[in-house]
Amino acid sequence: MAILIDCGCSSKYIIKNLNYLNITPQNIKAAFITHAHSDHISTPGINFLHNNDIPIYLHQDIYSDILKKHRDKIEKCNIVPFYKSVEIENIFVQSFDVHHKDKNISHTLGFTFSSTINERKYKIGYLTDTGKVCDKIIKNLVNSNILIIESNYNKTILNSSFRTYNNKKWILSEKGHLSNEDAANAIYKIRSLSTSKDSLKYVFLAHISKHHNTNSLAIKTSKKLLLSKNIHDVKLFITKRNQKCPTIRIN
Ligand SMILES: [Zn+2]
Incomplete structure (x- = not known):
């Protein structure tokens, strides 16, 4: 299924x-x-x-x-x-409202997928396309075992890109996308507020812009922040457009 x-x-x-x-x-x-x-x-x-x-x-x-x-x-x-x-x-x-809208779209959702397997509870959190990660979003994602989160852009690359001023302004806004730093901070917050011992073992960085980011910058930013907070057991992965990313088997 x-x-x-x-x-x-x-x-x-x-x-x-x-x-x-x-x-x-x-x-x-x-x-x-x-x-x-x-x-x-x-x-x-x-x-x-x-x-x-x-x-x-x-x-x-x-x-x-x-x-x-x-x-x-x-x-x-x-x-x-x-x-x-x-x-x-x-x-x-379960869906929750996130911060991503423009003149054509009124709402965007994040999701959590929860199940009990062999009497153990598992939760997967999914958050792409949001301009910010507020406390309410964090609350929904706390205790996820696996998290898929957008790490959309690097600010320096975005600022020097070919996009129009208005488009850049929207991407950077609280209704646009998440920067590498925003994603790193969100991962750290979710991890530090989680109480389950298996929380956030695997994090997939997703929706990485091919124009305003690189895979290595995305992963480096989150890794650096987690290590600076003495968190060593979160495995970070990159999701790529045309390549298979690792799969996690829960049992
Ligand atoms: Zn979108």
């Missing part, structure tokens, strides 16, 4: 990546959508979900945002209010 988060790419790309994991589209029991930007939900992505009968779960406002672009394609959806838990085959998925 698998759960997909977002679907902003072609069917060919998704199937190629599912093959790496030995997952078929029929294994996917739900697709949760974070927000309506086209790198997260696109016409080819919607077609893939429809053609494979994969149920879509999203918030009402995100559904409305998507409807503006894909009116005749996305009809059957499961509307999920913020903070309401949805059960997908013994995995409880």
